Amino acid sequence: MDDQKESLRKITNTLALKNEEIQNFICCLKQSLLNLEANSNRVQEDLEGEFSSLYSTLDELKEGMITRIKQERASRTYELQNQLSACTKALESSEELLEVTNQTLCSSNADGFIQAAKDIKDSVTMAPAFRLSLKAKASDNMSHLMVDFSQEREMLRAIKFLPVPTTPEIQASDCLVCDNTVTVVWSLPEPDAKIDHYVLEHRRTNHEGPPRVREDYPWMVVEGIRQTEYTLTGLRFDTRFMTFRVKACNKAVAGEFSEPVNLETFAFLFKLDSGSAHQNLRVEDMNVEWDSCGGKVQEIKKDKGRTGSPMNSPARVAPGMSPKRAPSARVGRDRFTAESYTVLGDTMIDAGQQYWEVRFDKESKAFAVGVALRTLGKFDQLGKSGASWCLHLNNWLQQSLTAKHNNKARTLDCPIPDRIGVYCNYEEGILSFYNGKTKQQIHTFRTKFPQPILPAFMVWNGSFSVQTGLQVPSIVQCGQKRNSDASSSNASLT
Template sequence: MKNEEISNFVCTLKQNLENLEGNTNRVQEDLESEFTALNAVLVEMKENMVTRIKQERASRTYELQSQLSACSKALESSEELLELANQTLCSSETDGFNQAAKDIKDSVTMAPAFRLSLKAKASDNMSHLMVDFSQEREVLQGLKFLPVPGTPEIQVSECQVSDNTVTVVWTLPEPDSKIEHYILEHRRTNHEGPPRLREDYPWMVVEGIREMEHSLIGLRFDTRYLTFRVRACNKAVAGEFSELVTLETHAFNFKLDSGSAHQNLKVEDLSVEWDSCGGKIQDIRKEKTRTNSPMHSPARCVPVFI
């Protein structure tokens, strides 16, 4: 007997080792996948920001080079005017001097140097594209494994029970962006308060709830109460169930009294069926002293509820 227990325990340990290996590989692959995706985002952001810097540099380089080219041409034009002025001053022809002076005046007036703006169209300052990732670095250094979600709290005052529909509302102690969905469980019961060791009805499960409320429609209120509990789930694990909350259904429970019904009515707890060939007709025929009267007619029969 002891050897059998040890053998079973050995099998359990071997199975645990296999499960441990498989689960370790699964979580490690998931970790590598998450870091790969995170690295891809960083690489993409780097490429976008480098492209922005290059575009800014190209735009400013074009503006400054255009101004530089215009200034160079203006200087060349000014040198030509100076050369023309020197030649005119050195000329001995009096008649040609006046015309040359007029030409120089017109050339100076139209010279590019007098129409140039000596203010740079683009700045050499690129400090607006500097970065500081100290906060982001702290966020990355704070990466950790998923925590267990907090325990929800069902808000009894906001829950509603009416028309075979129950709406359950709950909240979280603290906001948690890692929660993916909620699991709501409900069970019928005729007892108010803590659950008993053995309940008459099983838990019914509703999964994949995205909001912090859920409506159950088309219910059958055949018990006095409905008990609810809910828990939050993230990508990896489900949290603890909330405290049990029992809501009264205000159901109208009754049973039909077969003893006071017509003899040919087949009465069960919640249904009535007319049985014209029932055994009670034979009993009636045997009672010769009993006469047919309107009071025994099905039309005069009224079920009694207890």
């Protein structure tokens, strides 16, 4: 019994020491809670003091950081309060166990002492006090949430209005208009490292002077240009000029637009003359389709509905060129008839170099593209008289591509392209046909045109579309220069 009492006393002493440690730890936890509250308040006050010196744009950041502090405080408070509650319960349990132990030690009942001592020993062994961690699960230190806005404040004090970017100047002499593209080049009076990008605006116009208050075409905008030049591609030149202006922008403000510059966009522009079209050809703008049920009545109605839109503006040509708009109906002649399934362009060529392209249905039974004199008879088929020159696709029975003039034909050994480019140099008497995609030359007529000529087209059981407003491609011009001194291999057709 004495041994058991000694063992129980040791256990009781150990428990008492543990209770003392728990009490000390509880005091620490309580102080930590007080410190946490005080430190949290101080951090929040400091944060609010820092934010009070900043602009309202920092409010969102401020609220976010306050939320972070509150969340941190709530999280630590939760951990510490849970730990405090567990320690308090363990202490209460230990005190109750100590009281039972003392009562047992004072008992004189020897019979019940052994069993009571055994129960107390088991209870002490399982006491919650021995399962507690006496290390705080959360720190009361909130210094990691302190802020220092000294550098930011200095940065804010240094903020000034950004200077307005200087106005660029378009270098008209360096700008380039070719191949239906326009490259615009500009410069700044002095370097400006704060410029972020440029904004280029352009619009088509038929007026050479400065921009007017009312124009037929709106400004088109190109943003985010990082260099001092920009190239517009895939254009169709159906006006005399294109007007350009540019402004510089930094991160906060845009400067003034440069003085507008007009660049001449010379190109050959024409429409299809529906008044000349065979009654079986349905002409809609620049598209033509074979119509076996077509008739003159429908075409007359279509002509009446034609408007004076900018698409019907005068032809655009390079300096020195003088295409002339032909009357809507050929003087003294009706539209083409019989088997002459032909339609002409409405603009005469009597000078300069011109270029246009045509895309045709390869399944057409017959198709032809070329030029013709205005005196071409209404029964004449393209290439079958001296008044027309053409490239002819025959898709009847056997497919063939031939060059035709004055009822003479030369078969061409080349793949049939998706579209055909037509080049005409009136003074030199050159009419060349090209693969519209690769710009590979297909055939060239060399002749002397006795009078102004018109673009001419023929289709039977098929369709085609014409693209005008095109400049002579550079590759075509270069090829023509290389061949200017070479003799023609097509003399029999001229």
